[in-house]
Each structure stands twice: as C-alpha cells, then as structure tokens.
Amino acid sequence: MTTQRIDAATQKGRIGIVHLGLGAFHRAHQAVYLERYRGRTGDGQWGVSSANLRRGASLVDSLAEAGFRYHVAEYRDSDNVTVREVGAIEETLFTGQSPDGQWGRDLEALLARLSNVKTRIVTLTVTEKGYFLNPASGELLRDDPMIQADIAAPQAPRTAPGILVEALKRRRDAGQAPFTVLCCDNMPDNGERTRQAVAQLARVHDAALADWILERVAFPCSMVDRIVPAMTEQDFAALKTLGVDDANAVVCEAFSQWVVEDRFPEGRPAWEEEGVTMVADVAPFETMKLRMLNGSHSLLAYLGSLADIDTVFDAVSNPVYQALLSAYMRQEAAPTLDMPKEIDLDAYADSLLARFANDSLRHKLQQIAMDGSQKLPQRWLQVAEANLACGRDTACVALGLAGWIRYTQGSTLAGRAFRVDDPMAEQLEALHQRHGDDACALVDAFFGFEAVMPQALARSEYFKQQVLDAYLTLTERGVEPAIAELAAQGAR
CATH class of the missing domain: 3.40.50.720 (NAD(P)-binding Rossmann-like Domain)
Known part of the structure; x- marks a missing residue:
C-alpha cells in the first residue's frame, strides 16, 4: 500500500x-x-x-x-x-x-x-x-x-x-x-x-x-x-x-x-x-450532482437494500445494477440538465461509476436510504416531471420510486426487518397499514402524499401506471427481474 x-x-x-x-x-x-x-x-x-x-x-x-x-x-x-x-x-x-x-x-x-x-x-x-x-x-x-x-x-x-x-x-x-x-x-x-x-x-x-x-x-x-x-x-x-x-x-x-x-x-x-x-451561478452544478450522483445513490439504496445488498461497492460490482445506473444517468437524468458547454455528461457518468466502484469504501446503502421523503423530490421527481413534459422515458425513476415505496414497509423482499429512518416514517407506515397488500391502493396513496409528490406527477396516470407495474414486478419476482424488465422495455 x-x-x-x-x-x-x-x-x-x-x-x-x-x-x-x-x-x-x-x-x-x-x-x-x-x-x-x-x-x-x-x-x-x-x-x-x-x-x-x-x-x-x-x-x-x-x-x-x-x-x-x-x-x-x-x-x-x-x-x-x-x-x-x-x-x-x-x-x-x-x-x-x-x-x-x-x-x-x-x-x-x-x-x-x-x-x-x-x-x-x-x-x-x-x-x-x-x-x-x-x-x-x-x-x-x-x-x-x-x-x-x-x-x-x-x-x-x-x-x-x-x-x-x-x-x-x-x-x-x-x-x-x-x-x-x-x-x-x-x-x-x-x-x-x-x-x-x-x-x-x-x-x-x-x-x-x-x-x-x-x-x-x-x-x-x-x-x-x-x-x-x-x-x-x-x-x-x-x-x-x-x-x-x-x-x-x-x-x-x-x-x-x-x-x-x-x-x-x-x-x-x-x-x-x-x-x-x-x-456566479451554482445551480447547473448543483442540479447535475443531485440528479446524477445522488439520484444514482438513491436507486442503489432502495433497490439494493430490498435485495439484502449491504454497500454501494457490493451493488455496483453486479453488472445488473451498474447497467441500471448507466441507463438512469444517460437516458433520464442527463437530458434534463442544462450545463455549460465544457461539461461532458457522459464523462461525468463514467467518473461516477468509477467512484462508486472504489473498493476501499464501504458506503452503507442504509445510510444513503435515510430521509427519502426529503431527498426524492429533488433527486428523482423533478427528473420525472421534466421528462414527462418532453415525452421522454421515466422508467428508471418509476422503478426507483416503486423500490422506495416497498422499502418504507420496513423489510427486505426476503423478509429481514429494518428501521425506516425518515422524518415521515410514521405517516409512511400508516399508508402501508391502511392498504396492506393492495398494491394499486398503496401506489395511489403514495401518489396522493402531497408532502412528497409534486402535483404534476400526482396527476399523471401514465407515470402512476409505470410505478404500479414496476412495484408488482419488484414484489412478485424480485429486484434483478424488475431491472431486466426495464432493460427489455428499453430495447423494444
């Protein structure tokens, strides 16, 4: 060394x-x-x-x-x-x-x-x-x-x-x-x-x-x-x-x-x-980082945690998750950004994937998953709003949001319980208790949660259906099949 x-x-x-x-x-x-x-x-x-x-x-x-x-x-x-x-x-x-x-x-x-x-x-x-x-x-x-x-x-x-x-x-x-x-x-x-x-x-x-x-x-x-x-x-x-x-x-x-x-x-x-x-203006850099780096981290945090993956390094060592992040950054996050001409967003995406693969850091996914109700509006939901307004793809964000909804139940897909560390944890738990195993009602309830969901997204039946479909695939078949289904949709 x-x-x-x-x-x-x-x-x-x-x-x-x-x-x-x-x-x-x-x-x-x-x-x-x-x-x-x-x-x-x-x-x-x-x-x-x-x-x-x-x-x-x-x-x-x-x-x-x-x-x-x-x-x-x-x-x-x-x-x-x-x-x-x-x-x-x-x-x-x-x-x-x-x-x-x-x-x-x-x-x-x-x-x-x-x-x-x-x-x-x-x-x-x-x-x-x-x-x-x-x-x-x-x-x-x-x-x-x-x-x-x-x-x-x-x-x-x-x-x-x-x-x-x-x-x-x-x-x-x-x-x-x-x-x-x-x-x-x-x-x-x-x-x-x-x-x-x-x-x-x-x-x-x-x-x-x-x-x-x-x-x-x-x-x-x-x-x-x-x-x-x-x-x-x-x-x-x-x-x-x-x-x-x-x-x-x-x-x-x-x-x-x-x-x-x-x-x-x-x-x-x-x-x-x-x-x-x-x-003079931080906004382009701030938005780039929030949507590409932090947005990618949140994808790993919720989907990886549901699959009982412990760290960022463990997740990106799996080509399935690495491909998901690449698709999210290049196809959904980057098109929403207005950066100075000298900023190469493809190169930035490559640099983030390399940083996530740093084998000396054990960045816990549960640490990143904290406070999702506070983070997701700027990390994902603004991305989805911008893409829907322009007729672009929102499948990665939809899968991530489905993962967050399932994550707030407080257990992995295999049934291991964990504490949901979020200032709105009680309200989120109440939504799960109220709607139980009714996936359609549960997704509807989260879309009506005004403290998190912007009105434009709450009114989008198309995006809601995307999230519901992703939630069903995620809960019935698992994380990797849900990512594979997303990749297959992109190929079509």
Whole structure:
C-alpha cells in the first residue's frame, strides 16, 4: 500500500467561521479545504467553531479532549491512501438534548460566538430535514414540535433556523453587519431555501427582523461532493495498521469537489486557491450532482437494500445494477440538465461509476436510504416531471420510486426487518397499514402524499401506471427481474 502522511498546520488563529452540523462530511470536506489553505498560507483568521445541534455530544467532547485534531484517510483505492491530520476546527460545542433531558448545554456559547463580530461566515451541514421545510412546497413546517419549541422560546432555539434567527437578531440589535450563511447540504437552490426557512421563522415574531434578513444577509448557494461513509470497526482497524489510532477519524474517497456562489460581503478565505470553484451561478452544478450522483445513490439504496445488498461497492460490482445506473444517468437524468458547454455528461457518468466502484469504501446503502421523503423530490421527481413534459422515458425513476415505496414497509423482499429512518416514517407506515397488500391502493396513496409528490406527477396516470407495474414486478419476482424488465422495455 502507498500511504502519504500529512500533519496538521501548527498555528492557531482566531475563529472566523461557525459551522452547524459537526458530522463526518464536514470534517472530511469543508474542514479539509480550510486545513490545506491555512497550512499553505498561514492565514490565521479562518478557524472554525463547529457545533452539533441535536445529538453527537460524545464527538464534541472527544474532539475537545484530542485538542481538536483528528485524521482523514482519503482513499484512491485500497492500495493508495493519504492520511491527513486536520486542525482547522478550534472549538466544538453541543446544543442538543443531554441524557438528563435538558437542552442547550453550550447554546449561549454558540450564540455568543455567532454574535462575535469576528465571525463572518456560518456554514451548515444539518441534512435536508434540518431546515424544517416542506420538501414539495418549501414552506416552513410550523407544526413540527422542534419549530414549535423555537416559536415558544425564540431566545433558547433548538433548530438551525432558530439559532440563525436569534444570532442575527443579536447582531442587528448591536448594529453589527450580518454574517454570510453558506448552506452545504444537498438541496436544490440551497442558499435560497435556507434564506426562506430563516426569514419565515423570524417573521413569526418580528416582521422587521425578517425584512432585515431578506435585505441584508447573503445566502450563497453551494454544491458539495465527496463520498464519506459512516465509520465502521473495519475502518478503524485498517487505520491502526497505518499507525492511526484515532476515535474521531474519518474515511472518504480521494475525490472532492466544492462549487460556491461568490457572495461574501464580509470576506472569505481564498478557497479558489485550494481548488474550490467560485462561480456566479451554482445551480447547473448543483442540479447535475443531485440528479446524477445522488439520484444514482438513491436507486442503489432502495433497490439494493430490498435485495439484502449491504454497500454501494457490493451493488455496483453486479453488472445488473451498474447497467441500471448507466441507463438512469444517460437516458433520464442527463437530458434534463442544462450545463455549460465544457461539461461532458457522459464523462461525468463514467467518473461516477468509477467512484462508486472504489473498493476501499464501504458506503452503507442504509445510510444513503435515510430521509427519502426529503431527498426524492429533488433527486428523482423533478427528473420525472421534466421528462414527462418532453415525452421522454421515466422508467428508471418509476422503478426507483416503486423500490422506495416497498422499502418504507420496513423489510427486505426476503423478509429481514429494518428501521425506516425518515422524518415521515410514521405517516409512511400508516399508508402501508391502511392498504396492506393492495398494491394499486398503496401506489395511489403514495401518489396522493402531497408532502412528497409534486402535483404534476400526482396527476399523471401514465407515470402512476409505470410505478404500479414496476412495484408488482419488484414484489412478485424480485429486484434483478424488475431491472431486466426495464432493460427489455428499453430495447423494444
């Protein structure tokens, strides 16, 4: 094995960025870009304070005990790895619920950090559900218990939108310039969606504050891309053979991409010097990634899980699944994209298939399958809408949607039970209980589920029939026969 070791930069500086969502992706992506930048330039004004908002207190404390240093193993394949020590994070905080049921252990420290004039950027990776927006309409979920708690006690917020509202209020009241809010989650138009979530929540109590946010706060969009699986005991054991015994370590692929809309009124790091693409419009790149990479991942997640396949690598090692992804990306996703002329979508599809086949990563399909109700509108359903409007094929999305419907029953086709990890899991389970084995009624019910299904698709009898046919083939004959039937239809 070829291993390169890179130590963290030794200097410490002041904190200029606050990050909400101290997860593996942040530590393997944004923090790595900053680590490289600070190590190369010595620029000490962009240290990071990173907070977990709901769970993960043990990680917050473990990083503090380790002096905020941890390792990232970047694998090109199982024989080539770069092990990088990262020290860009200089503070970790926890504002979630403690074991005794109390909320907000470090909340005041976080709000003070956000209110500090030296904090100029706030980044977020709190997943789609962390913005509390209806995935179909984009409206704030005001009836959600977490949002209700923020409405009842706005000075003790629990959610990311609530924390941003309170911090921005403090800055406005102090006559300070607002920080820039940079969403790094996989959502279409993610900056604007974050802006709407924050402004809608602010308007509940203070219309003037909401207007100030809409007028003064920059919410640039971004697209992030790096495959970062959840750590396993196998990963930790492999790192120990490389001399890394680090409970906070992260494993990821070598590939990394970050495209950012260049709107930072209070300044930013020179990210472009570390390979970040700074652009006027992120939307084409964001949509390309959501529909081709994330859409393909979701196909594998639901269909592969139903077939008791464990990881992305295991699935794409099967030519049947690889052919499905190729057909989906080239025949359904790519035709819906309007990209700059220098972007070769065929080459992009090839690169994704190669990345999925990285034998050093064990990216669990069940991890990808989380929160489907929040993800599928932008990953698949917009693809289906665009293709139906132009008379193009929608068979791959129809099969994927059939797979997701069956997946939300909570068991594989062979009967192995699993937990459906989704904020709408109870509503989805109720649809299954209500309609039982009546496939036609079940598909009808999912098409009527307005929180997920766009109206244009809900009204399409053609697409509904495609999904029903795929569901019947899937449940009666299995995943691979369903994929083979799709391929046969394409051949005809």
